[in-house]
Amino acid sequence: MISSVPAKGRVDRADYDVIISLVPQSSKVLDLGCADGELLLRLKREKNCAVSGVEIDKELVLKGIEKGLCVLEADIDQGLKDYPDSSFDVVMLSQTIQITRRPRSVLREMLRVGKMGIVSTPNFGHLNVRFQLGILGKMPKTKDIPYEWHETPNIHMVTINDFRRFCREENIKIEREIFLGNGRRTVHFLPNILARTAIWLLRKDEL
Amino acid sequence: MPKLLTKIGVVETQYEHFGRGLELESGAILEPITIAYETYGKLNADRSNAIVIFHALSGDAHVAGIHSESDAKPGWWDFMVGSGRPFNTDRFFVLCANIIGGCKGSTGPSSINPRKGKPYGLDFPVITIRDMIRAHALLLDILGIERPLCVVGGSMGGMQVLQWAVDYPHRTVVAMPIAATSRLSAQGIAFNEVGRRAIMTDPKWRGGNYSPGDGPDVGLGIARMIGHITYLSEKALQTKFGRRLQNSDRLGYDFRTEFQVESYLHHQGLTFTRRFDANSYLYITKAMDYFDLVAEFDGSLVRAFEKVRGRFLVISFTSDWLYPPPESQAIVKALQANGIEVAYCNMDSPHGHDSFLLDVPGFPELVGGYLSGVADEVIG
Numbered sequence: 087m088i089s090s091v092p093a094k095g096r097v098d099r100a101d102y103d104v105i106i107s108l109v110p111q112s113s114k115v116l117d118l119g120c121a122d123g124e125l126l127l128r129l130k131r132e133k134n135c136a137v138s139g140v141e142i143d144k145e146l147v148l149k150g151i152e153k154g155l156c157v158l159e160a161d162i163d164q165g166l167k168d169y170p171d172s173s174f175d176v177v178m179l180s181q182t183i184q185i186t187r188r189p190r191s192v193l194r195e196m197l198r199v200g201k202m203g204i205v206s207t208p209n210f211g212h213l214n215v216r217f218q219l220g221i222l223g224k225m226p227k228t229k230d231i232p233y234e235w236h237e238t239p240n241i242h243m244v245t246i247n248d249f250r251r252f253c254r255e256e257n258i259k260i261e262r263e264i265f266l267g268n269g270r271r272t273v274h275f276l277p278n279i280l281a282r283t284a285i286w287l288l289r290k291d292e293l
Numbered sequence: 294m295p296k297l298l299t300k301i302g303v304v305e306t307q308y309e310h311f312g313r314g315l316e317l318e319s320g321a322i323l324e325p326i327t328i329a330y331e332t333y334g335k336l337n338a339d340r341s342n343a344i345v346i347f348h349a350l351s352g353d354a355h356v357a358g359i360h361s362e363s364d365a366k367p368g369w370w371d372f373m374v375g376s377g378r379p380f381n382t383d384r385f386f387v388l389c390a391n392i393i394g395g396c397k398g399s400t401g402p403s404s405i406n407p408r409k410g411k412p413y414g415l416d417f418p419v420i421t422i423r424d425m426i427r428a429h430a431l432l433l434d435i436l437g438i439e440r441p442l443c444v445v446g447g448s449m450g451g452m453q454v455l456q457w458a459v460d461y462p463h464r465t466v467v468a469m470p471i472a473a474t475s476r477l478s479a480q481g482i483a484f485n486e487v488g489r490r491a492i493m494t495d496p497k498w499r500g501g502n503y504s505p506g507d508g509p510d511v512g513l514g515i516a517r518m519i520g521h522i523t524y525l526s527e528k529a530l531q532t533k534f535g536r537r538l539q540n541s542d543r544l545g546y547d548f549r550t551e552f553q554v555e556s557y558l559h560h561q562g563l564t565f566t567r568r569f570d571a572n573s574y575l576y577i578t579k580a581m582d583y584f585d586l587v588a589e590f591d592g593s594l595v596r597a598f599e600k601v602r603g604r605f606l607v608i609s610f611t612s613d614w615l616y617p618p619p620e621s622q623a624i625v626k627a628l629q630a631n632g633i634e635v636a637y638c639n640m641d642s643p644h645g646h647d648s649f650l651l652d653v654p655g656f657p658e659l660v661g662g663y664l665s666g667v668a669d670e671v672i673g
Contacts, residue, residue, distance in 0.1 A: 138634060144641060148655050151636045154666010156604060158625060158637035167627040 100270045101206040102128065104285045105180055107132055108204055108262070111177035116140070116200065118162045118192070119182030123150030126157075138174075140166075162195075163187045169199040178204045185239040190256070193288075198256065203288040209265070211245030211278040230282050246278040249286065262287040299367040300375025301382070306331055306398055309432055315393075321418035325407065328432045329398025330354045330390035333374055334382030336438070340673045342446065343438045344380050344430065344664070346370065346389040347446030347453035349650075350520070350577055351569060353397035356389045357486075372652045379661030384668065385442065392453075393428045394420040394577055396570035402501070403570045405436030415501035420576060422452045422584045426460060429453070433464075442672065443664060445469035447649030448616065449577070452477075452584045455624070458587060458601050465603035467667055469533040469660070470651045472613055475594055475627075481615060484523050485578035488516030492571045501572050513571040514562030521561045526612040526645035594627035599665040604634040606663050608656075610648035611641050613649060 102125050108114060112134045117126050120139025123146075129135040135143040139148045139157040150157030163186050177200030179192070184207055186192045196203045208230040209215075218226040225235040233240065244252075246265065253260050265273040265281035306329050314324025331354045336343060346356055348369070357374035359367050374380045380387045391399035394417070402417035409416070433441065443466065452536050458468040474481075492498055495512030503509060522530075534554040538544075541551070550556050563662025590596040605628055609621035618639045628635040640656055642648040647657070 144638065147638050148640075148659055151606065151638060151659055152662025152666070154663055154669065156634040156636045158635060159639055160625075160627075168629040170630060170632065173632055213622070278494070 087171075088165075095225040099125075100266050101283050101285055103181060103270065104264050104266070105178060105204050105206060106115055106132060106286070108287050109135060109176050112136075114173075116169075116174040116177045118166075118177060118179050118196065119185070120146075120155075121155055122146050122152060122231075123155045125178070125180060126150070126155050127153055128256065130155075152280050162192055165191070166195045166199050171198055172201050176200055176201045176202050176204060180204070180206045181208070183207055184242045184244060186242065189242050189244075193256065197288065197290045200265075201289070202261075203258075205249075205283045205288060206283060207244055207249065207282050208240075209246050209278065209281045210243040211247060212222070212282050213279050216279070228282070246281060246284050249284065253286075253288065257291040259289045260286055261289055299358050299371050300378065301333055301371070302360065304331055304333065304355075304358035304368075305360070306354055308398060309435055311431060315424070315427060317418055317424045318421045319419050322392065322549040323400065323418055323420075323424075326393065326428065327398070327404070328390050328393070328400075329458070330388060330432060331356060331358075331368075333357055333380075333387040334385050336386040336436075336474050337672070340584050341440065341442060342384065342668070343386045343388060343433075343441040344443045344532060345433065345438075345441040345447065346387065347429070347444065347450035347457075348389060348392065348428075349446070349448040349450045349575075350581070351517075351565070352393065352429075354389045354391040354399075354449070355397070356387070359578070361362050367600060368652065372662065376541075379664060381656045381661065381665070385663075388436075388441075390429055390432050390440075392425045392577070394425070394573060394580060396573040399428070401570065402572035402576055412505075414503075415572070417420045417572070417576060419579055420448070422456045423460065425580065426453050426457045426541070429457075430461065430464075436600060438465055440464050442668060443467040443469060445471070445660075446473075448472040448473065448646065449581050449584075452581065455586055455637075456584075458603065458605075459597060462600050462602040465601070466671060467606065467664070469606045469608070470621070470624065471608045471650060472610055472616050472646055473607075473624070474616045475597070475624055477581050478616075482582045484615075485520060485582055489575050489578060491515035491519070494576060498571065501575075503571070508566075509571045510566040512557075513566050513569065514572060516574060517565035517569075518558040518562045520557060521640075523615045524645055524647040526611060526614065526643060528643045529645055532643065533557075558586055570596055572577070572660065583650075594623060595630045598627050598631045599635065601628070601631060601633055604667070605636070606660070607637045608649070608659070609637075609639045610644070610646070610653070612643050613646045613648065 113135050117134045117139040126137040147159040177196045215226040264285040265277040266283040267273040308425045309328045311326040314322040355368040357368040357371040391397045394401045405411040406490050451470035454470040458465045492512035495509030498509035537553045539556045586597045609618040625637045642653045
């Protein structure tokens with residue numbers, strides 16, 4: 087059972103601002119694991135986007151639909167096969183890819199259905215994570231990954247370096263990468279150690 | 294008393310008479326036609342705020358409010374209609390018409406056949422879901438409503454919503470099929486046929502030519518009992534009745550009604566015969582059996598929805614085994630494949646198919662929230 091990160095909506099989502107800035111005006115957008123639809127609502131209001139969302143948690147689905155949004159209850163791990171190729175301008179996975187069971191197939195499907203993909207993930211290479219695991223010898227618990235080991239939905243944590251390598255192997259072109267440290271500050275130096283959150287703008291590499 | 298909860302108050306059913314006939318799918322022509330309907334709220338200046346409700350098998354135009362102060366119960370979807378309710382009458386104009394073939398004011402088998410001067414009985418032509426929505430469209434034309442903001446209905450009402458969306462894409466803004474299916478399942482047809490058999494083998498049915506007040510009540514009552522079981526769920530029956538006995542604390546070792554669930558079903562059957570016409574039951578269940586959106590599209594629901602426009606909110610209920618959630622999910626997938634905006638929720642409810650008629654937690658909020666969000670966009 088894949089649910090979107092329960093922390094969504096409760097914490098200050100700095101990545102939302104970045105994602106919104108990356109989405110072109112008036113585009114057709116699909117949010118995979120859209121939680122309560124807050125990001126979709128902002129995209130609709132701030133960027134005049136035609137928005138759709140997929141979410142597996144019924145309570146969150148209800149919240150999204152109650153906002154008048156086109157949210158449907160489904161499991162993104164079961165595939166997006168009913169969407170035609172390139173049927174969206176942008177498909178987003180905000181803080182969702184790490185909780186899917188099959189990240190590779192979800193990302194492939196994302197770039198089949200969307201002309202462009204936006205992914206945001208917590209960076210498991212961050213200094214604080216390394217310190218907790220490497221020095222203290224405990225499973226890391228941070229502001230971005232606030233779960234105990236036995237209750238975390240995050241089953242596929244990834245570092246910035248991992249994700250870059252994965253994209254190379256999958257022939258996914260990283261058009262932009264934006265790394266956030268504390269708050270909304272962007273990180274340019276040693277992101278795999280200093281960034282808390284990574285946001286990626288992806289396209290299929292047309293080779 | 295439940296009537297005290299109604300926000301609509303006393304309403305009157307209205308009637309529209311059409312001299313010209315309606316050509317039915319079977320090729321027969323039905324004329325003249327009367328359509329009974331009720332409305333709540335006010336139509337706005339550009340006629341863009343109409344919510345059109347399609348009712349289910351045993352429903353009627355009386356969605357909300359009461360007909361007189363002495364009514365024990367309000368209309369069948371009263372909790373959905375009124376000021377501050379999902380179909381908010383401060384903002385929307387809500388309309389529901391009785392289907393043709395019915396027995397609640399619209400032309401049906403109990404209406405007088407002008408050619409013979411007596412009730413149609415089995416001379417009434419077989420009607421389909423498509424015929425029902427054509428009649429609804431006639432009424433909307435007369436009222437000057439070209440594009441209702443929303444067409445909505447549960448069960449057979451949901452069938453009408455889907456048929457409306459397929460036949461009138463340019464007249465669809467929001468379509469809301471609830472606990473619906475794109476084609477009635479073999480199981481659905483099977484239950485309908487048992488109901489029809491019960492009616493037609495009742496000696497009082499007399500080939501459909503019974504006189505008013507002396508109809509096949511036993512058969513119709515049994516049909517309703519069977520139907521009622523399919524609208525509930527194993528869990529709902531167990532919770533509500535269990536194995537409790539009606540009038541005693543020990544078994545009687547005879548065949549009188551003993552269990553509460555038996556007594557409940559008898560009551561359902563009996564009250565139904567007082568308000569429903571047996572021939573209408575035959576015609577309407579037949580229309581449901583015939584309903585198959587994909588028949589003319591080589592079995593492809595994706596193709597059936599090719600010309601569909603507007604946006605959809607599809608709702609199913611987890612415990613509905615008569616119109617099971619996968620049938621709603623198939624509708625969602627076919628809409629997705631056509632790039633149609635579709636919202637979907639499989640709502641948690643233990644009440645089976647009948648859930649759409651009940652104030653299931655979260656259900657009114659879902660419908661109301663969605664409609665008001667869409668209305669903000671569409672009619673401002």
